[in-house]
Amino acid sequence: xxxxxxxxxxxxxxxxxxxxxxxxxxxxxxxxxxxxxxxxxxxxxxxxxxxxxxxxxxxxxxxxxxxxxxxxxxxxxxxxxxxxxxxxxxxxxxxxxxxxxxxxxxxxxxxxxxxxxxxxxxxxxxxxxxxxxxxxxxxxxxxxxxxxxxxxxxxxxxxxxxxxxxxxxxxxxxxxxxxxxxxxxxxxxxxxxxxxxxxxxxxxxxxxxxxxxxxxxxxxxxxxxxxxxxxxxxxxxxxxxxxxxxxxxxxxxxxxxxxxxxxxxxxxxxxxxxxxxxxxxxxxxxxxxxxxxxxxxxxxxxxxxxxxxxxxxxxxxxxxxxxxxxxxxxxxxxxxxxxxxxxxxxxxxxxxxxxxxxxxxxxxxxxxxxxxxxxxxxxxxxxxxxxxxxxxxxxxxxxxxxxxxxxxxxxxxxxxxxxxxxxxxxxxxxxxxxxxxxxxxxxxxxxxxxxxxxxxxxxxxxx
DNA sequence: TTTTGAGTTGTTCGA
DNA sequence: GTCGAACAACTCAAA
Numbered sequence: 001x002x003x004x005x006x007x008x009x010x011x012x013x014x015x016x017x018x019x020x021x022x023x024x025x026x027x028x029x030x031x032x033x034x035x036x037x038x039x040x041x042x043x044x045x046x047x048x049x050x051x052x053x054x055x056x057x058x059x060x061x062x063x064x065x066x067x068x069x070x071x072x073x074x075x076x077x078x079x080x081x082x083x084x085x086x087x088x089x090x091x092x093x094x095x096x097x098x099x100x101x102x103x104x105x106x107x108x109x110x111x112x113x114x115x116x117x118x119x120x121x122x123x124x125x126x127x128x129x130x131x132x133x134x135x136x137x138x139x140x141x142x143x144x145x146x147x148x149x150x151x152x153x154x155x156x157x158x159x160x161x162x163x164x165x166x167x168x169x170x171x172x173x174x175x176x177x178x179x180x181x182x183x184x185x186x187x188x189x190x191x192x193x194x195x196x197x198x199x200x201x202x203x204x205x206x207x208x209x210x211x212x213x214x215x216x217x218x219x220x221x222x223x224x225x226x227x228x229x230x231x232x233x234x235x236x237x238x239x240x241x242x243x244x245x246x247x248x249x250x251x252x253x254x255x256x257x258x259x260x261x262x263x264x265x266x267x268x269x270x271x272x273x274x275x276x277x278x279x280x281x282x283x284x285x286x287x288x289x290x291x292x293x294x295x296x297x298x299x300x301x302x303x304x305x306x307x308x309x310x311x312x313x314x315x316x317x318x319x320x321x322x323x324x325x326x327x328x329x330x331x332x333x334x335x336x337x338x339x340x341x342x343x344x345x346x347x348x349x350x351x352x353x354x355x356x357x358x359x360x361x362x363x364x365x366x367x368x369x370x371x372x373x374x375x376x377x378x379x380x381x382x383x384x385x386x387x388x389x390x391x392x393x394x395x396x397x398x399x400x401x402x403x404x405x406x407x408x409x410x411x412x413x414x415x416x417x418x419x420x421x422x423x424x425x426x427x428x429x430x431x432x433x434x435x436x437x438x439x440x441x442x443x444x445x446x447x448x449x450x451x452x453x454x455x456x457x458x459x460x461x462x463x
Numbered sequence: 464t465t466t467t468g469a470g471t472t473g474t475t476c477g478a
Numbered sequence: 479g480t481c482g483a484a485c486a487a488c489t490c491a492a493a
Contacts, residue, residue, distance in 0.1 A: 140491060148490055150470060155491095226472075267471080338472065377471085389485050390473045397473090453474085457485090 004091055004178055008084060008098040009035045009073070010106075012129055012243035013058040014204040015065055015170050019129035020099040022168030027095070030178040033066055033073045034087060035059050036080040037191055040109070050196035050330050051364055056188045057202030058244050063185065065204075071177035075185035081109050085116040094122055099129035099243075102280045103368050130243060131273045132156075132164055132251055135280050138273075145281040146274070147290075147383050153270050165252040198330060200238065200364060207239035215253070221261035228322075228333035229406035234265070235331075237365035240272070247272075275373035278383060285372055287353065289381035297381070297459060300349040308446050309344055310358055312411075315445035317423060318398035319343050321411035328411070330364035335401050341378035342392035346456040347447055352379035380460065388460035391453050398424040414442050 007024040013035075015021060024031045045052065063073035076083045088096055096117060101110065114124040128134045138155050139145060146152035188195060200206075214234040217224070224232030239245040247269065254266035279285060289295045308314050312323035322336035332340070337359075344355040356375040360366050376382025380390070402408055405423035409416045415423055417436065422429035426438055427445055438444050 142491080144491095146491085148470065151491055271471085335472075342473095384471080386470065386473080392472095393474060461486095 004032045004093050005029045005095045005097060006084075006088060006091065006093045007031050007033045008096055009033060009059075009062065010098060010101060010243075011241065012099045013055075013062050013202075014207075014244050014246065015062070015174075016204065017167040017246035017249055018099070018170055018243075019168050020097050020125075020127040022170045022173070023125070023127055024095075024097040025170055025173035025176040027097075028176075029095075031071075031176050032091060032093075032178045032180065033071070034084070035062070035073055035075050036083050037075070037077045037186065038080040038109075039077070040079055040081075041105075042191065045193075046361070047192055047194065049193060049361075050198060051366070052191065052193040053188060053196035053198070054200060054202040054238065054364060055242060056191070056193075058204075058242055060185070061203030061205065063182075066177065069174050069177050070179045072180055072182040073185075074182040077186045077191060081112045081116070084113050085120065085122075088117060088122050089120055095125060096122060097125045097127070100126040100134065101130070102134065102276050104279075104283045104286060130240075130247060131276050132247060132269070133159065133273055133277070135277060138277065145277060147278070149271065149274055149383065152274050153267065156270050156273065160255065165248050165255060167246065167248055167252070196330070198364075200330070202242075202244065204239075204244045207236065207245035210235055210239065211245060211250070211253075218254070218257060218265055219259055219261040222264040223261075225264070226335045226401050227407075228325075228336050229402055229404075229410070233334065237367075238331075241365045241367050271373075272367075272370060274383075275369040278373060279369040285376065285382070286368070289379075290376055290383055291381050294379075294381040294460070297351075299345075299351040299459075301351055301354070302348065305348045305446060306344075306350055306354060308443070309340070309348060309350070309355075313443045314343070314348075314447075315427070315443040316343065316394045316398075316449075317405075317408045317412055317415055317426065317442075318402060319394055320443075321408045324411040326359075326362050330362060332359075332363070333407075335397075337374060338378055339392055339394060339397050341375055343394055345379045346391040347394070347449060347452040349452065349455060349459065352376065352381060389457055391456060393449060393453075395425045395449070412442070 005024050005027055007021050012018050059075060063075065066073045084096060110126065117124050133156060138152060138159060146155065221232065224230050236245060240247060251266065251269050254262045254269065282290065309323065312320035312327065314320055319340050322332055322340050326332040341355055344350050345352050352375045356371055359371055373382060377384045380388035404420050408423055415426065417433040418426060426432065426442060432438065
């Protein structure tokens with residue numbers, strides 16, 4: 001019996017257009033698929049973590065799809081760096097194939113797995129799949145990584161051609177999947193987690209539906225994307241995070257489609273590549289400011305204010321509505337992520353890492369590179385050529401991007417009766433609805449923006 | 464080497 | 479209400 005090739009699924013939970021899987025199937029030997037619920041990752045999650053439901057659903061869907069082709073998915077639970085070499089040995093595999101992951105912890109794990117496999121004479125092959133351009137593929141003329149987005153984007157677009165957007169048609173070689181039966185998968189409960197009961201669906205079918213829903217809206221993307229009450233964005237971030245949809249498929253669509261909406265959206269996909277390569281080149285950003293001059297900032301870190309921010313009771317309606325969206329749904333609109341991040345750092349003077357960690361805990365689409373990049377951008381400690389005194393005014397932002405207060409009313413029903421004029425800043429209202437009392441029915445603002453702004457300016461200027 | 468142009472998403476102030 | 483300047487000065491990237 002020929003030694004099988006093992007394909008190891010990680011953050012690429014789909015069969016269609018999966019680079020590593022395609023190469024495994026094309027290699028000529030029979031392919032057996034594995035997924036590991038890695039306890040080294042799971043142990044860091046709260047039992048209430050809602051992402052596990054999504055991942056579990058996606059893995060379940062993947063297994064069903066493989067079974068439809070007469071094959072199967074081995075779903076293991078334990079330390080991946082022990083399980084993968086052990087399975088390789090048990091199944092007499094000579095090659096393990098997976099898609100590359102650029103996070104520091106994943107790089108360390110893969111290096112360790114590769115080392116152990118090498119001792120057994122087994123090869124670990126990693127393919128580029130989760131980005132269009134990885135690591136050193138887009139460098140400046142002096143062969144240094146870009147640290148400013150716009151020149152990176154220009155170089156990225158210049159390098160782009162149909163070759164990089166080609167899909168990997170796994171289905172053409174699907175007969176190379178080994179026909180076998182894997183043991184039962186652990187249930188979500190057995191893994192130590194509970195169902196999330198969110199309307200969000202895992203699996204590549206759900207991703208395809210969301211994508212189809214977005215396609216006709218892409219031409220309006222540029223105009224509508226900043227309004228959280230509007231269905232203006234794709235909502236695909238969570239599927240990109242877990243690879244239930246292919247980045248090439250999305251980029252290909254945007255590129256072919258053209259027009260200001262699609263171009264703007266493609267720009268967002270380029271941001272994703274930008275932060276991935278940034279993390280790969282500068283892994284220290286995980287816990288340190290990208291900009292050296294802001295490494296020693298001393299934040300006030302008022303814990304009561306932090307709790308108010310987390311729970312959505314700062315007294316600033318747009319901030320509170322956004323935080324409640326996050327807490328309830330595991331999602332927050334991009335415009336709101338900027339507003340609440342700016343508010344945490346520049347109004348509450350709290351360390352961006354605290355906010356970053358809270359997002360990491362709550363966001364279904366949490367991705368280390370993008371989350372860190374976004375927070376450092378908002379905190380002015382990261383890759384942004386703009387100066388620290390760009391401080392969002394939560395009231396102005398609210399009036400601009402939720403003009404009729406529709407989003408606020410959705411998440412803060414206690415403010416539903418306030419007028420369009422008053423809903424953005426209830427403390428400034430000349431009169432409030434009968435029976436409504438500020439400080440009882442909704443908090444008075446915990447800080448004054450104008451004052452806090454001055455403190456923030458002073459904090460950053462001091463460096 | 465030096466120069467030049469530019470930098471995601473902004474706010475405030477005063478005329 | 480609208481507009482331009484100031485917020486400060488630096489670094490990046492390319493010519």
